[in-house]
Amino acid sequence: KNEVEQSPQNLTAQEGEFITINCSYSVGISALHWLQQHPGGGIVSLFMLSSGKKKHGRLIATINIQEKHSSLHITASHPRDSAVYICAVRGLYSGGGADGLTFGKGTHLIIQP
Amino acid sequence: NAGVTQTPKFQVLKTGQSMTLQCAQDMNHEYMSWYRQDPGMGLRLIHYSVGAGITDQGEVPNGYNVSRSTTEDFPLRLLSAAPSQTSVYFCASSYQLLGQGTSGNTIYFGEGSWLTVV
Numbered sequence: 001k002n003e004v005e006q007s008p009q010n011l012t013a014q015e016g017e018f019i020t021i022n023c024s025y026s027v028g029i030s031a032l033h034w035l036q037q038h039p040g041g042g043i044v045s046l047f048m049l050s051s052g053k054k055k056h057g058r059l060i061a062t063i064n065i066q067e068k069h070s071s072l073h074i075t076a077s078h079p080r081d082s083a084v085y086i087c088a089v090r091g092l093y094s095g096g097g098a099d100g101l102t103f104g105k106g107t108h109l110i111i112q113p
Numbered sequence: 114n115a116g117v118t119q120t121p122k123f124q125v126l127k128t129g130q131s132m133t134l135q136c137a138q139d140m141n142h143e144y145m146s147w148y149r150q151d152p153g154m155g156l157r158l159i160h161y162s163v164g165a166g167i168t169d170q171g172e173v174p175n176g177y178n179v180s181r182s183t184t185e186d187f188p189l190r191l192l193s194a195a196p197s198q199t200s201v202y203f204c205a206s207s208y209q210l211l212g213q214g215t216s217g218n219t220i221y222f223g224e225g226s227w228l229t230v231v
Contacts (some may be wrong), residue, residue, distance in 0.1 A: 088156070105154060
C-alpha cells in the first residue's frame with residue numbers, strides 16, 4: 001500500500017504570499033490528484049498529474065516521478081484560497097479492478113487578509 | 114448538470130439502526146465509490162463500482178453494503194449502525210478508473226454526509 005505524506009499539515013500565510021504544499025509517496029504511481037476541500041466539506045478536483053507540470057489560474061501543480069514527489073503552488077494567495085488541500089495517488093499495480101486512491105491527510109491552509 | 118448528488122447532508126442514528134446514504138450522478142460515469150473521512154486520517158475507500166451490476170470492497174467495507182442497479186445510482190447501506198461509523202461520507206464518480214486515462218478524467222465528489230451514531 002502506498003504511503004502518502006503531505007507537508008505542512010497546517011499553514012497560515014498572509015494574503016499575496018506564494019504558497020507551496022508538498023506531497024510525497026512511497027511506491028510508483030500511475031497518477032496523482034490534487035483536491036481542494038472547502039470549509040463545509042465539499043471536495044473539488046484541482047488537477048490530475050502523471051508527469052510534468054500543470055497550471056490553472058493561480059494554481060500550479062508539479063510532479064517528479066523519479067523522486068516520488070509533487071508540489072502544489074498558489075501564487076498571489078487570497079483568503080478565498082483557505083481550504084484543506086488533499087493529495088491522492090493511484091498505484092501502478094492496483095489490483096484486478098478499481099481499488100480507488102490512497103489519500104494524504106491534507107494540508108489545512110489559512111490565508112489571512 | 115447536477116454532478117454528484119448525495120443525501121442526506123446530516124443524520125443522527127441510534128446504535129443498531131439501519132439507513133441508506135443515497136448517491137446519484139448524471140454524468141454517465143461508470144466508476145463510482147464511497148469514502149469515509151475521519152479526523153486525522155485521509156479519505157478511506159469503503160466500496161466501489163466499475164459499472165452497473167458490479168461492486169467490490171475497498172479498504173474499510175465492514176458494516177456497509179452497496180448495490181449498483183443503474184449507472185446513475187450507488188447507495189450505501191449501513192446495516193446496523195455502530196458508534197465507530199460516526200464519520201463524514203463522500204460519494205465520488207469519474208468517467209474512467211480513478212487515476213487512469215487522460216487529463217480530463219476528473220473526479221467529482223458529492224457534498225458529503227455527516228453521520229453521527231449515538
